Amino acid sequence: MSIAENIAAIRAKMEAAAQAAGRDPREIALCAATKMNDADAVRQAIAAGIDICGENRVQEMTQKLSENAYEGCPLHFIGRLQTNKVRQVVGKVSLIQSVDRMKLLEAIQAEAAKQGLRQDILLEINIGNEPAKGGFAPGEIWTVLDKIPVFPNIRVCGLMAIPPISENSTGNHKFFQEMYNLSVDITRKKSDNVSMGILSMGMSDDFADAIACGSTMIRVGTAIFGRRDYRK
Numbered sequence: 213m214s215i216a217e218n219i220a221a222i223r224a225k226m227e228a229a230a231q232a233a234g235r236d237p238r239e240i241a242l243c244a245a246t247k248m249n250d251a252d253a254v255r256q257a258i259a260a261g262i263d264i265c266g267e268n269r270v271q272e273m274t275q276k277l278s279e280n281a282y283e284g285c286p287l288h289f290i291g292r293l294q295t296n297k298v299r300q301v302v303g304k305v306s307l308i309q310s311v312d313r314m315k316l317l318e319a320i321q322a323e324a325a326k327q328g329l330r331q332d333i334l335l336e337i338n339i340g341n342e343p344a345k346g347g348f349a350p351g352e353i354w355t356v357l358d359k360i361p362v363f364p365n366i367r368v369c370g371l372m373a374i375p376p377i378s379e380n381s382t383g384n385h386k387f388f389q390e391m392y393n394l395s396v397d398i399t400r401k402k403s404d405n406v407s408m409g410i411l412s413m414g415m416s417d418d419f420a421d422a423i424a425c426g427s428t429m430i431r432v433g434t435a436i437f438g439r440r441d442y443r444k
């Protein structure tokens with residue numbers, strides 16, 4: 213199957229999942245997780261109608277930016293971000309989805325202020341409370357939101373989560389529901405510089421279930437590009 217055929221199949225599945233949940237399919241964006249795929253593959257995916265490119269690694273993103281790989285498509289950062297690489301990401305992407313700790317918020321604020329811009333971000337939630345994973349604990353999020361007003365160059369646009377690895381396509385249902393509920397609770401609280409328009413959750417194996425639970429953005433790699441070759 214070609215990249216275009218894969219994307220057509222994903223769109224059909226997204227639409228079916230949205231309709232089954234009584235949602236408008238246009239509410240849900242398809243972010244292609246492009247890690248380990250080259251500029252040519254990225255261009256094919258853009259031509260086939262993905263909504264967003266999501267990149268994980270700063271070096272890889274910088275390389276593909278130099279090749280104009282993302283032309284015609286919004287670019288998001290979705291990977292673990294070291295504070296010493298913030299300078300290479302702020303202002304280069306329209307959204308940093310993976311803001312997972314206070315130190316990173318501080319570093320993004322400093323860099324965005326320096327560049328004189330406001331950086332849109334998502335707060336990443338460690339919804340499965342996994343010790344090895346980044347992200348704010350769900351219970352910690354209220355303290356984080358209270359501090360957002362001291363980051364005038366940051367705008368929180370929603371939440372993102374990478375739930376635990378599951379053996380089946382609905383194994384993370386509970387976590388997706390918890391994420392949705394959290395975003396509703398945060399919306400109700402109404403904080404300055406915080407909106408919950410984006411709920412980024414669902415990957416190749418479970419995006420239909422994520423859509424059923426209220427996802428507005430799925431991040432899909434393998435189902436678009438095929439298996440990644442980690443030996444390279």
Ligand SMILES: *Cc1c(COP(=O)(O)O)cnc(C)c1O
Binds near residue numbers: 417
């Ligand atoms: C790689 C990646 C994805 C996509 O994973 P697949 O299972 O290949 O669809 C989604 N989100 C993030 C943060 C990723 O790093």
